Amino acid sequence: MACHDRELSILFTDDERIALLNEQYLGRKGATNVLAFPMYEGQDKEIDSPMLGDVVISLDTALRESESSGEPLVERIDRLLIHGVLHLLGYDHERSPSEAERMEGEEERLLGLINE
Numbered sequence: 001m002a003c004h005d006r007e008l009s010i011l012f013t014d015d016e017r018i019a020l021l022n023e024q025y026l027g028r029k030g031a032t033n034v035l036a037f038p039m040y041e042g043q044d045k046e047i048d049s050p051m052l053g054d055v056v057i058s059l060d061t062a063l064r065e066s067e068s069s070g071e072p073l074v075e076r077i078d079r080l081l082i083h084g085v086l087h088l089l090g091y092d093h094e095r096s097p098s099e100a101e102r103m104e105g106e107e108e109r110l111l112g113l114i115n116e
Helices: 015-026 042-046 059-069 071-088 097-114
Strands: 007-013 034-038 051-058
Touching: 007 071, 015 034, 015 051, 015 059, 034 071, 051 059, 051 071, 051 097, 071 097
Parallel strands: 007 051
Antiparallel strands: 034 051
16 A cells, blocks of 8 residues: 555554553553554555554653663654554564564664664
C-alpha cells in the first residue's frame, strides 16, 4: 500500500492510557511501547481514503527503554513511530521470524534516512 498524501494520527500518552487501549482493542493486558491502528484492513485496503491510521506511543515506556538501552529519547520515539507506521503499511513482526527480520531491516533503513 502506497502512502502518498495520507494522513496519520499520532497520540503520545502514558502507560495507563496505552494499557487501556491495548486491552480494549487487542485484548492484551498491560502497557506497551507503541500501538498501531490501521484505518482499513483486509478487503478494506482497496477503499480510497486519505487516512492511513493511528499510532499511539507511550512516553513512559519510551523513556524507560531509552534509559535502559542508552538510546537517546528522541531516537527511541523516532524508532517507535517508524515501527507503528510500518504496521499501518502491513508489516507484522509477529507473523514469522523472516517477517520480523524484514521489518527490522526497514526500520533501520528509515532511521538511517532520518539521522543523515
